[in-house]
Amino acid sequence: MTSVSANGDLAISVRGLTRRFGDRTAVSDVSFDVLRGEVFAFLGPNGSGKSTTIRMLCGILEPSAGTGTVLGYDIARQPEQIKQRIGYMSQRFSLYEDLTVRENLEFYAGIYEVPRADLAARIDELVAMAGLNGRERQIAGQLSGGWKQRLALGCAIVHRPPLLFLDEPTAGVDPVSRRDFWTMIHGLAASGVTVFATTHYLDEAEHAARVAMIHDGVLTALATPAEFKSGFLRGHLFGVTSAAPLRALDVLRGLPGLVDVSLYGDALHVLVSSGGAADIEAALTVAGIEDGHAVPIAPSLEDVFISLMRRHQDPAEQPR
Amino acid sequence: MSWARLAAIIRKELIQVRRDRLTLALVVGIPVVELLMFGYALNAVTDHIATVVYDESGTASSREFARAFENSTYFSLVRWVSSRDEAMRAIDSGEAKVALVIPPDFGDRTIAGRLTSAQLIVDGSDPSVAQTALFSGGLVAQAQSGVVTLETLARAGAGAPRGGIELRPVVLYNPRMVSVMFMVPGLIGIILQMQAVLLTALAVVRERERGTLEQLIVSPVRPAELMLGKVLPNVVLCLVSTGLTLLVARVLFGIVPRGSLLDLYVLTLPFLFGSLGIGLAISVVARNQAQALQMTMFTLLPSILLSGFLYAREGMPAIFQAIGLFIPMTYYLQVLRGVIVKGVGLEVLWPQFAALSLFAVLVMTVSLVRFRKTIE
Numbered sequence: 001m002t003s004v005s006a007n008g009d010l011a012i013s014v015r016g017l018t019r020r021f022g023d024r025t026a027v028s029d030v031s032f033d034v035l036r037g038e039v040f041a042f043l044g045p046n047g048s049g050k051s052t053t054i055r056m057l058c059g060i061l062e063p064s065a066g067t068g069t070v071l072g073y074d075i076a077r078q079p080e081q082i083k084q085r086i087g088y089m090s091q092r093f094s095l096y097e098d099l100t101v102r103e104n105l106e107f108y109a110g111i112y113e114v115p116r117a118d119l120a121a122r123i124d125e126l127v128a129m130a131g132l133n134g135r136e137r138q139i140a141g142q143l144s145g146g147w148k149q150r151l152a153l154g155c156a157i158v159h160r161p162p163l164l165f166l167d168e169p170t171a172g173v174d175p176v177s178r179r180d181f182w183t184m185i186h187g188l189a190a191s192g193v194t195v196f197a198t199t200h201y202l203d204e205a206e207h208a209a210r211v212a213m214i215h216d217g218v219l220t221a222l223a224t225p226a227e228f229k230s231g232f233l234r235g236h237l238f239g240v241t242s243a244a245p246l247r248a249l250d251v252l253r254g255l256p257g258l259v260d261v262s263l264y265g266d267a268l269h270v271l272v273s274s275g276g277a278a279d280i281e282a283a284l285t286v287a288g289i290e291d292g293h294a295v296p297i298a299p300s301l302e303d304v305f306i307s308l309m310r311r312h313q314d315p316a317e318q319p320r
Numbered sequence: 321m322s323w324a325r326l327a328a329i330i331r332k333e334l335i336q337v338r339r340d341r342l343t344l345a346l347v348v349g350i351p352v353v354e355l356l357m358f359g360y361a362l363n364a365v366t367d368h369i370a371t372v373v374y375d376e377s378g379t380a381s382s383r384e385f386a387r388a389f390e391n392s393t394y395f396s397l398v399r400w401v402s403s404r405d406e407a408m409r410a411i412d413s414g415e416a417k418v419a420l421v422i423p424p425d426f427g428d429r430t431i432a433g434r435l436t437s438a439q440l441i442v443d444g445s446d447p448s449v450a451q452t453a454l455f456s457g458g459l460v461a462q463a464q465s466g467v468v469t470l471e472t473l474a475r476a477g478a479g480a481p482r483g484g485i486e487l488r489p490v491v492l493y494n495p496r497m498v499s500v501m502f503m504v505p506g507l508i509g510i511i512l513q514m515q516a517v518l519l520t521a522l523a524v525v526r527e528r529e530r531g532t533l534e535q536l537i538v539s540p541v542r543p544a545e546l547m548l549g550k551v552l553p554n555v556v557l558c559l560v561s562t563g564l565t566l567l568v569a570r571v572l573f574g575i576v577p578r579g580s581l582l583d584l585y586v587l588t589l590p591f592l593f594g595s596l597g598i599g600l601a602i603s604v605v606a607r608n609q610a611q612a613l614q615m616t617m618f619t620l621l622p623s624i625l626l627s628g629f630l631y632a633r634e635g636m637p638a639i640f641q642a643i644g645l646f647i648p649m650t651y652y653l654q655v656l657r658g659v660i661v662k663g664v665g666l667e668v669l670w671p672q673f674a675a676l677s678l679f680a681v682l683v684m685t686v687s688l689v690r691f692r693k694t695i696e
Binding site: 058090093095106107109113 | 322324325327328329331332335336339340530531532534535536537538539540541
């Protein structure tokens with residue numbers, strides 16, 4: 001097991017990971033490392049290859065090409081060892097809705113062979129963590145979305161896995177529950193658990209230490225959220241307000257040095273490679289829009305995401 | 321194979337069975353309802369066929385002849401009609417299945433000791449009714465001829481004739497020839513197959529529908545553990561349900577197995593495992609519970625039609641008889657009728673045991689291989 005000693009501080013390490021389904025390439029030549037104890041987000045729209053990647057990492061789907069280790073075990077050759085040591089929670093929460101809270105936890109404890117001596121204490125601990133005290137005998141199907149989500153998390157970590165996979169974990173859950181959920185995830189990470197989460201929510205990826213963006217099966221970027229915001233835009237971002245945003249949009253499309261302009265609510269986000277706020281306001285004044293007001297703003301992940309996607313799509317139109 | 325994981329799955333299955341009304345209905349409701357329905361409504365022996373009589377003769381002997389039909393219990397005289405057209409209308413409308421037409425000279429000719437004829441008009445739309453009517457009508461007429469002949473001879477001053485042939489039949493096993501003795505043992509098999517196939521198919525498909533199968537696939541659970549964990553609780557459920565069916569058959573129809581219950585259960589096991597294997601095979605293919613239900617019914621049809629459950633296999637075209645040899649129900653029916661009605665046991669039914677076991681091993685192996693593929 002030389003890989004373990006060589007990659008002792010890596011929870012996940014993949015190189016050239018590729019998966020084809022017939023003619024379609026779902027994941028293409030993906031390489032990245034996840035450090036132990038890190039919260040790592042895999043960000044991409046639906047159908048971008050997130051789930052295929054996670055299934056290969058969990059050892060339930062063989063890669064067509066490339067190699068990878070999870071907790072030091074080879075994803076193609078040692079899936080059983082991997083399965084015993086990871087936790088997995090899907091967006092469907094995969095609870096038995098006709099079992100009670102406690103019965104669900106007991107079932108997964110049995111599946112992961114949690115020692116009998118440890119069982120009762122572990123279940124109490126998870127019930128407390130999920131805030132489900134007093135609801136142990138409630139049927140899981142009657143819980144609200146947020147409760148179900150926390151119970152599903154409890155079931156996924158009943159065997160204290162060092163690595164936790166979350167596949168779209170907060171889909172369809174209210175904002176307060178989402179925040180509570182991420183607080184629990186950060187608590188797990190602080191205790192040394194590595195978390196690998198896929199999401200298509202940009203704000204959710206900001207919870208991660210590092211974010212990998214995937215689009216059409218290709219890894220387009222990998223950085224911290226802060227790096228994304230500062231370094232991945234080619235140019236400077238300004239927020240522009242005006243009483244006539246649609247007219248302003250038309251005017252700014254002709255602005256010299258423009259990279260991108262788009263409408264966010266009743267404001268415009270303008271990305272330029274040169275020039276500053278004064279140039280934007282001057283251009284608006286010339287076109288007869290007197291109340292135009294431009295200020296430099298910090299980009300959200302969404303700005304970066306859209307910018308990266310446009311950059312990725314353009315070369316994609318040419319033959320590869 | 322981990323016993324802890326297998327035990328966890330079995331425990332979970334049993335809790336789910338206890339909470340699921342559909343499953344409970346399958347296990348408890350079906351035996352009672354099916355037995356009532358098939359046992360009472362599906363009466364294989366046809367009698368009391370509705371009959372109208374058009375008696376143009378209107379004599380004592382013609383009335384006696386008509387009464388002989390009624391007394392045979394195969395026919396029920398519902399009405400005396402006054403024209404041939406009226407008789408035909410009664411058959412057209414479904415009021416009667418049979419019309420007995422007695423010609424005007426019937427009385428005179430019988431008294432004169434000459435050959436007489438009457439007409440039996442039969443509705444052929446239900447062949448089994450028509451066949452019974454033709455056959456028993458013939459018997460009634462023959463018997464009545466005998467009576468008439470004796471009377472004629474007596475009037476002529478001759479003594480009763482001697483000689484002739486008398487047939488003394490002995491009917492074994494079911495001397496009163498009640499059809500429940502034929503239907504109910506077969507029903508036990510039909511009910512068992514339906515339950516075993518459906519319970520197993522549903523138990524897996526439900527997990528697929530709800531996304532919990534995905535969770536299990538990512539867990540260390542092995543396909544064989546999952547399969548056994550699904551099948552074993554159903555073995556218990558189905559055996560209990562078979563016991564219940566036997567009990568209901570006893571209470572409702574007074575049917576008590578003549579043979580040994582132990583033999584019956586031993587002979588039932590390979591059939592049960594074969595059916596559970598079919599259920600697993602369905603669960604590999606079916607995407608949702610409705611599909612699983614449809615496929616279960618589809619597998620049930622040949623078992624009902626070709627096994628000899630409803631119609632004797634001897635009457636089927638050779639090709640269907642051959643197909644029947646590949647249906648486990650064909651053998652299990654022989655087991656059920658053998659043990660329950662005839663009172664024989666393993667010493668006679670071991671070839672059926674072997675055939676059922678072979679089928680069970682085959683279908684279970686194929687299912688496990690296919691199951692493993694979909695899980696992995």
